[in-house]
Amino acid sequence: MPSNLDTENQLVKSLTDKFKTKIKTEYVKHNRIKISTSQDNLKSLASSVKELGFEQVISQGGTDYPDNNVFRIEYHIICVSKKKLRSIMFSIMTEISKDNPEIETLIDIFPSAEFHEQETYENFGITFIGHPRMERLLLPEDWDDIPPLRKDYVLPGRG
Amino acid sequence: METFEEFVKRILTILFWFLLISPLIIFPVLFLLIPILGIDVTFANEILTATIDPLKAIKLADRYGVGPSSTFFKVAAFPGFTFAALVATLTILYERKLMAKAQLRVGPLYAGRFEGFLQPIADLFKLLGKELVVPEKADKTFFWAAPIISLGLGASLLAVIPLSPTSYIARSDFSLLIPFAIIGFSPLVVLIAAWASSNKFAFIGGLRALHQLAAYEIPMLISILGVVVLTGSFDLMKIVEAQKDVWFIFPQFLAAIIFYITILSELERIPFDLPEAETEIVSGWLTEYTGMHFGLLQLGVYIKFYVLALLFTLLFLGGWNGPAFLPPIVWLLTKLFFVITMIILPRAVLPRLRLDQLIRIGWAWLIALSFINLFIAVIESSLGVI
Amino acid sequence: MQNAAMNIEDKGGDQLVLHVGPQHPGSGHFRILVTVDGDYIVGAKPDPGYVHRGAEKMAEYRDYIQNIPHLERPVIIDATGVTLPYVLAAEKIIDVEAPDRAKYIRMIMAELNRIISHLYWLGIYGIFLGHSTMFMWPMGDRELFIDLAESIGGTRVTFSYVVPGGVRNDMPTNFTERALKTFDYFEKRIEEYKKIFFNNPLMTARTEGIGIMTKKDAIGLGITGSNLRACGIDSDTRKDEPYCLYDNVDFEIPTRKEGDSYARCIVRLEEMQQSMNIMKQVLDLMEPGPIKQVIGGVMRGEPGEAFVRTEAARGTMFYHIVSDGEKNPYRVKISVPSFRNIIGMTHLLVGSRLADMPAIYWSLDYWPVEADR
Numbered sequence: 001m002p003s004n005l006d007t008e009n010q011l012v013k014s015l016t017d018k019f020k021t022k023i024k025t026e027y028v029k030h031n032r033i034k035i036s037t038s039q040d041n042l043k044s045l046a047s048s049v050k051e052l053g054f055e056q057v058i059s060q061g062g063t064d065y066p067d068n069n070v071f072r073i074e075y076h077i078i079c080v081s082k083k084k085l086r087s088i089m090f091s092i093m094t095e096i097s098k099d100n101p102e103i104e105t106l107i108d109i110f111p112s113a114e115f116h117e118q119e120t121y122e123n124f125g126i127t128f129i130g131h132p133r134m135e136r137l138l139l140p141e142d143w144d145d146i147p148p149l150r151k152d153y154v155l156p157g158r159g
Numbered sequence: 160m161e162t163f164e165e166f167v168k169r170i171l172t173i174l175f176w177f178l179l180i181s182p183l184i185i186f187p188v189l190f191l192l193i194p195i196l197g198i199d200v201t202f203a204n205e206i207l208t209a210t211i212d213p214l215k216a217i218k219l220a221d222r223y224g225v226g227p228s229s230t231f232f233k234v235a236a237f238p239g240f241t242f243a244a245l246v247a248t249l250t251i252l253y254e255r256k257l258m259a260k261a262q263l264r265v266g267p268l269y270a271g272r273f274e275g276f277l278q279p280i281a282d283l284f285k286l287l288g289k290e291l292v293v294p295e296k297a298d299k300t301f302f303w304a305a306p307i308i309s310l311g312l313g314a315s316l317l318a319v320i321p322l323s324p325t326s327y328i329a330r331s332d333f334s335l336l337i338p339f340a341i342i343g344f345s346p347l348v349v350l351i352a353a354w355a356s357s358n359k360f361a362f363i364g365g366l367r368a369l370h371q372l373a374a375y376e377i378p379m380l381i382s383i384l385g386v387v388v389l390t391g392s393f394d395l396m397k398i399v400e401a402q403k404d405v406w407f408i409f410p411q412f413l414a415a416i417i418f419y420i421t422i423l424s425e426l427e428r429i430p431f432d433l434p435e436a437e438t439e440i441v442s443g444w445l446t447e448y449t450g451m452h453f454g455l456l457q458l459g460v461y462i463k464f465y466v467l468a469l470l471f472t473l474l475f476l477g478g479w480n481g482p483a484f485l486p487p488i489v490w491l492l493t494k495l496f497f498v499i500t501m502i503i504l505p506r507a508v509l510p511r512l513r514l515d516q517l518i519r520i521g522w523a524w525l526i527a528l529s530f531i532n533l534f535i536a537v538i539e540s541s542l543g544v545i
Numbered sequence: 546m547q548n549a550a551m552n553i554e555d556k557g558g559d560q561l562v563l564h565v566g567p568q569h570p571g572s573g574h575f576r577i578l579v580t581v582d583g584d585y586i587v588g589a590k591p592d593p594g595y596v597h598r599g600a601e602k603m604a605e606y607r608d609y610i611q612n613i614p615h616l617e618r619p620v621i622i623d624a625t626g627v628t629l630p631y632v633l634a635a636e637k638i639i640d641v642e643a644p645d646r647a648k649y650i651r652m653i654m655a656e657l658n659r660i661i662s663h664l665y666w667l668g669i670y671g672i673f674l675g676h677s678t679m680f681m682w683p684m685g686d687r688e689l690f691i692d693l694a695e696s697i698g699g700t701r702v703t704f705s706y707v708v709p710g711g712v713r714n715d716m717p718t719n720f721t722e723r724a725l726k727t728f729d730y731f732e733k734r735i736e737e738y739k740k741i742f743f744n745n746p747l748m749t750a751r752t753e754g755i756g757i758m759t760k761k762d763a764i765g766l767g768i769t770g771s772n773l774r775a776c777g778i779d780s781d782t783r784k785d786e787p788y789c790l791y792d793n794v795d796f797e798i799p800t801r802k803e804g805d806s807y808a809r810c811i812v813r814l815e816e817m818q819q820s821m822n823i824m825k826q827v828l829d830l831m832e833p834g835p836i837k838q839v840i841g842g843v844m845r846g847e848p849g850e851a852f853v854r855t856e857a858a859r860g861t862m863f864y865h866i867v868s869d870g871e872k873n874p875y876r877v878k879i880s881v882p883s884f885r886n887i888i889g890m891t892h893l894l895v896g897s898r899l900a901d902m903p904a905i906y907w908s909l910d911y912w913p914v915e916a917d918r
């Protein structure tokens with residue numbers, strides 16, 4: 001594996017210059033960049049990432065960490081049009097409290113996140129403020145249990 | 160599990176034993192009744208011999224007014240309904256086999272020893288055995304009426320079309336116009352079926368059928384006018400007689416093409432099967448029909464298929480004209496078989512059209528071309544080509 | 546939480562709401578609520594979820610090796626396409642790497658699966674346009690490729706063939722010979738497909754200029770795979786971020802500029818040719834050697850996470866696996882191409898004609914089971 005991280009470091013540097021201490025670089029590896037930020041700065045970070053040329057949300061997902069009482073929300077963003085950036089996958093991450101699972105939607109910046117956010121909503125119960133269709137997508141209409149991808153939901157018969 | 164072959168075998172066994180036992184019960188009773196009713200003594204004898212001698216049976220039928228020359232026989236058997244239904248079922252089988260060969264498949268194979276030739280009978284039993292589901296919100300009267308009207312219309316088409324100089328049901332000087340007058344009703348059947356189903360897909364299918372049939376009946380009628388101009392008659396007999404030397408497909412090639420295309424549309428066959436486009440509107444106006452309801456509607460459509468193919472043969476391929484070493488009816492059926500093949504084939508190679516494309520072809524192209532064809536016919540007849 | 550889809554009723558007037566699916570010959574396990582005004586579609590709302598089984602949750606209860614057959618189920622017609630990225634991600638967490646021969650065999654399986662999946666798509670597309678011959682032919686030819694894959698993987702569609710550390714078993718010795726024979730035959734068949742379907746004037750009349758996706762929309766909406774390449778963007782994960790040994794083979798990325806249904810069709814046809822091209826090169830490049838790095842004991846990785854994307858038949862398949870050091874993954878996030886392509890469906894259907902719905906819907910190669918997981 002070639003380990004020339006010039007492009008990656010450049011991208012991260014341009015973001016740290018702009019946001020200073022508001023963001024934290026989790027890691028910079030070959031083709032992978034992960035940056036975490038607070039809930040409030042997520043939106044401005046996302047638009048800066050888009051300005052860098054990353055235009056598609058390939059995946060958006062949450063992870064439940066019951067020990068810390070947080071949900072970790074991640075957007076994985078890629079670029080398809082610029083040859084130089086295509087190999088890089090950019091992850092931006094934030095943590096929100098489980099007590100008040102609300103976060104602002106990013107679909108005005110990334111329209112491709114629409115269905116992913118809907119899926120996260122039904123699987124974790126995280127409300128995306130500003131999303132036009134915060135409604136069930138995959139789960140059955142008569143589902144009345146807690147959102148299934150939370151760690152405290154145990155598969156029947158698997159406890 | 161009972162295979163289809165075993166099933167047929169069982170039915171035949173029952174029939175065999177019935178025929179064997181019935182003389183032992185029925186004839187003694189008959190002989191007892193003869194002196195009481197005062198019937199001719201030979202009557203019982205005749206019935207007995209008629210069961211094994213077809214010629215006797217024909218004579219017997221003749222005496223009671225149901226023989227081959229009687230109107231009843233003509234309407235019910237040949238060249239009337241039974242014959243048409245037989246051709247229709249064979250067409251279904253032939254279509255399935257032909258499509259299968261084109262698509263690297265085998266098609267019906269198991270019913271019957273040879274190439275699944277008993278499949279239509281198996282299908283008939285399947286359809287007869289199915290539950291007739293009538294939707295709760297359907298208009299029950301019309302829902303039941305549509306299949307019957309459809310089959311009735313199909314059957315009434317047969318009334319005036321001759322199969323040979325001697326075999327026809329009725330003669331009329333306007334035998335060309337009458338079938339088209341009846342075909343003009345078929346959009347109504349579709350609309351009745353579609354509306355009575357109370358189903359959105361059926362409704363859309365019915366509307367599509369209306370658009371389509373209205374757009375294609377006009378060029379169909381105008382295209383046959385060329386033939387009428389050349390012969391100066393609406394009588395199919397005279398039209399066929401006029402083709403003794405030259406088939407009308409040569410001087411009226413354009414008309415034949417237009418008529419062929421409109422046949423495809425009239426029968427709702429690919430590429431014009433929009434009213435039944437299954438991936439768009441489930442099964443169109445047939446969506447809610449099950450079992451024998453569906454069977455009757457399909458039979459009506461396939462009898463219409465037979466009639467239109469027959470009309471094409473009579474109008475453009477010289478009907479029963481042919482060298483004398485074969486009887487006229489054989490020539491007619493050979494040509495009919497060819498036309499049926501030609502109508503089936505597009506299904507193997509063409510996709511479905513879209514409604515706007517279909518209507519554009521109908522109203523813009525076919526009508527214009529059919530008028531051009533009419534002029535050609537007028538010029539030809541004034542030059543005395545035919 | 547009531548699904549708003551259930552609240553849509555007929556508004557009266559000229560508009561009619563059609564429930565296309567889940568009981569519809571042209572839908573699959575999936576529903577689109579289509580509002581039509583005359584012949585035009587004025588509203589379309591996809592409603593997936595009829596075959597949702599919670600694959601992500603179930604994956605948390607299985608260990609790394611048990612997850613392979615489990616995660617294969619959503620996309621059985623592209624089995625390698627969906628398991629390969631999972632295995633690559635698991636390998637990163639467990640920290641093993643497959644030997645070269647195993648990587649080559651994985652490429653062969655991935656490309657065979659791409660052809661199998663594309664032929665399935667082509668057959669259904671044929672019948673969606675009312676062309677029944679085009680349904681039967683690809684389905685018949687698909688069996689040849691299934692036979693090839695079966696000779697490697699052991700079963701017809703669900704191989705569970707790729708495992709962390711390599712592949713399950715080596716290829717049969719006569720595979721090269723059989724494969725080349727099949728490729729020769731299929732090259733000829735592609736010409737016949739073109740004659741009867743792709744160059745058929747009625748087919749082009751039905752698909753050209755229908756469902757046009759612009760380059761900008763395709764990027765913004767997150768369209769992926771062949772649908773993206775049909776808009777003129779030559780993005781393919783096999784080239785963008787080569788995995789296995791795709792950087793050793795030389796192949797082209799078929800693209801079209803038009804972005805309509807026809808472009809999406811022809812791109813997939815050319816992709817099949819490119820897949821055969823890749824496989825021929827791989828069969829040349831392959832050398833005898835080990836096919837598996839044996840991992841002793843229960844697979845369990847360091848705490849950490851791995852993102853992997855690969856190019857499956859329908860587009861970029863993405864896996865995000867979080868490990869906490871246990872034998873089961875802590876979280877498996879699957880982002881499947883079909884799920885990302887749904888959004889394009891609403892975008893393309895609105896404003897088109899009802900008759901174009903199947904032509905647009907299936908040209909996106911949407912696989913409901915994959916999207917629902």
